[in-house]
Amino acid sequence: MNYQHTPFLKPDAHHALQIPVYQSVAFEFDTAEEMEAAFTGKSADHCYSRITNPTVQFFEERVRSITGAASVTALNSGMAAISNTLITLANAGSNIVTSSHLFGNTYSLLATTLAAFGVETRFCDLTNPEAVEANMDENTCALFLEVITNPQLEIADLKTLSAIAKAAGVPLVADTTIVPFCAWSAKDFGVDIELISSTKYISGGATSLGGLIIDYGSFSWNKSKKLSVLARQFGPNTFTFKLRREVHRNLGAYMTPQVAYQQTLGLESLQLRFERVSSTCLELAKRLQAISGIASVNYTGLPGHPFYALSEKQFGPLPGAMLTFDLGSRTQCFAFLNHLKLIKRATNLFDNKSLILHPASTIFGTFSEKVRREMDVRDTTIRLSVGLESVDCLLDDISNSLKEIG
Numbered sequence: 001m002n003y004q005h006t007p008f009l010k011p012d013a014h015h016a017l018q019i020p021v022y023q024s025v026a027f028e029f030d031t032a033e034e035m036e037a038a039f040t041g042k043s044a045d046h047c048y049s050r051i052t053n054p055t056v057q058f059f060e061e062r063v064r065s066i067t068g069a070a071s072v073t074a075l076n077s078g079m080a081a082i083s084n085t086l087i088t089l090a091n092a093g094s095n096i097v098t099s100s101h102l103f104g105n106t107y108s109l110l111a112t113t114l115a116a117f118g119v120e121t122r123f124c125d126l127t128n129p130e131a132v133e134a135n136m137d138e139n140t141c142a143l144f145l146e147v148i149t150n151p152q153l154e155i156a157d158l159k160t161l162s163a164i165a166k167a168a169g170v171p172l173v174a175d176t177t178i179v180p181f182c183a184w185s186a187k188d189f190g191v192d193i194e195l196i197s198s199t200k201y202i203s204g205g206a207t208s209l210g211g212l213i214i215d216y217g218s219f220s221w222n223k224s225k226k227l228s229v230l231a232r233q234f235g236p237n238t239f240t241f242k243l244r245r246e247v248h249r250n251l252g253a254y255m256t257p258q259v260a261y262q263q264t265l266g267l268e269s270l271q272l273r274f275e276r277v278s279s280t281c282l283e284l285a286k287r288l289q290a291i292s293g294i295a296s297v298n299y300t301g302l303p304g305h306p307f308y309a310l311s312e313k314q315f316g317p318l319p320g321a322m323l324t325f326d327l328g329s330r331t332q333c334f335a336f337l338n339h340l341k342l343i344k345r346a347t348n349l350f351d352n353k354s355l356i357l358h359p360a361s362t363i364f365g366t367f368s369e370k371v372r373r374e375m376d377v378r379d380t381t382i383r384l385s386v387g388l389e390s391v392d393c394l395l396d397d398i399s400n401s402l403k404e405i406g
Contacts, residue, residue: 006062009054019058021261025049041245051249055257059264063212066267067181067194070217071240073248074210074260078177078197079105080253081211085173085195086110086142087251088243091226092118094141097170099126099156100375101149104363106175107375123374126156129164136168141226143170147186147314148178150349151324151359151383152376153298155307158314162190169223171239177349178320181214182271183278189314192219193239197349201274204266205352208259215240273388277350278318280394281386285323287395293402295380299323321350321386324359330379332405333358339401342393343384354387354394 012020027046029035037043046052060072075081086109090096096110100123110121122135126145136143143165148155158174165172171192180201186194196202198210221231221238231238248254285299300311300319311319327333337345343354347362357363364377372378386394 006058006065009057009061019055019261019264021257022046022049022054023257024053049257050252050254053254053257053260055264056255056260059255059260059267062264062267063181063214067185067214068187068216069194069214070236071215071244073213073215073240073243074198074255074263075213075248075253076211076255076259077209077253078175078195078199078211079109080251081195081197081213082106082175083109083113084243084248084251084253085193085213086114086119086144088239088247089141089171089173089224089226090114090119091141094139094226095120095122095137096142096144097122097124097132097135097140098144099123099146099149099154101126101152101154102146102375103150103175104367106146107367126161127154129157129160132161132164133168136164136170139225140168140170141224142173143168144173144175146175146178148300148311148319148322150178150322151363151381153300153307153322153324155300155310155314157310158186158189158191165192166190169220171219171224178322179315180270180274182274183318184315186214187216187218190218192216198263198266199348200350201270202263202266204262204269204273206348207262207266210255210259210263213243215243273352274321275318276388277321277386280389280391281321281323282318283391284386284394287391288323288325288398291395291399291402293327293405295326295328297323297325298381322383323386324381324383326378326380327382328380330358330360333380333382334361335405336382336401339404340397341400342389342397349385351385352388354389355385357383359383 038045038047056074060074064072124131124135162172173193174191175195176186177197177200194214196212198212217236221227227238234241282301285302288297300307343356346355360377360379364372
């Protein structure tokens with residue numbers, strides 16, 4: 001199916017080409033019996049927009065048609081997608097195996113928030129299969145990773161991890177935000193549940209916050225200690241049933257209709273924007289290697305990068321629009337940032353505008369120096385999210401700033 005032509009679930013009264021924004025909290029029923037059926041899940045009718053909404057449902061359906069997923073759940077941020085997923089999978093006494101190379105809030109969720117509820121996180125080197133196997137046991141409820149870590153730009157072999165997870169009876173859960181689904185297929189590499197911050201590429205230029213949980217229906221949930229009883233009734237749909245009928249309703253983080261409308265529009269230009277920004281990022285990374293004052297450039301699409309071959313195998317020649325580079329010191333990093341004229345000093349990734357920050361003092365700024373060292377977040381690293389500007393303009397801005405700081 002051409003996802004640009006995903007049909008509406010019900011015909012629009014005015015034959016609109018874009019899904020209407022159903023900016024309504026509640027929906028009326030003709031009878032009490034119809035109302036009961038909607039609330040108890042016996043019909044697909046909408047009853048309350050914290051649970052389902054027609055505009056959000058259309059966005060979910062469009063993503064499902066692109067990815068070939070069994071189901072898609074849209075939430076109000078990438079962190080909501082991660083937290084709802086892990087709460088669905090984990091319980092007190094279970095453990096999650098992952099890497100310490102994670103986005104700051106994801107690390108904090110695992111190491112602090114879930115730990116307070118009795119969920120253990122086992123941090124290990126996911127590029128070392130023996131270390132992964134050694135950390136998994138009968139209480140492991142998920143093997144979790146970022147497919148390209150932020151900001152370390154580390155890549156683990158997904159097919160190897162998938163094989164380890166399947167042998168242990170554990171789902172492979174992957175945050176794939178760095179490389180969107182228009183460029184590669186997570187399910188082809190054994191990912192069971194894909195998590196995305198749709199705030200990034202999908203929103204179409206930082207228009208809105210959002211997150212996606214994509215369930216490929218590929219895991220046998222009878223192997224899950226927590227979900228095995230439900231699996232007898234719901235089979236491959238067990239995770240989504242637990243998520244949709246309990247967790248996301250109780251946590252109240254469903255996507256709003258206005259955001260779903262904006263991100264539905266963002267999907268229409270996703271492929272074009274991704275190709276432009278990632279091509280610019282690759283060219284910029286190549287040119288930055290020759291710039292005096294830059295100690296090193298980190299982008300997995302560069303030949304010679306330690307993860308280059310694996311990056312190309314999993315993501316093709318364009319592994320996203322984020323790169324990092326190192327200067328001589330934290331002081332130099334701050335001075336460099338302060339002299340930029342075009343690139344915006346701001347957080348977020350994959351806006352239409354190029355954005356830059358110093359990860360150690362921002363995203364990881366509240367972490368201790370010891371934890372930052374364990375996470376390989378250096379004081380000398382700058383993170384750049386490449387936008388739609390020309391490579392020449394970006395290079396000029398970076399070069400001029402470096403000249404200013406000597």
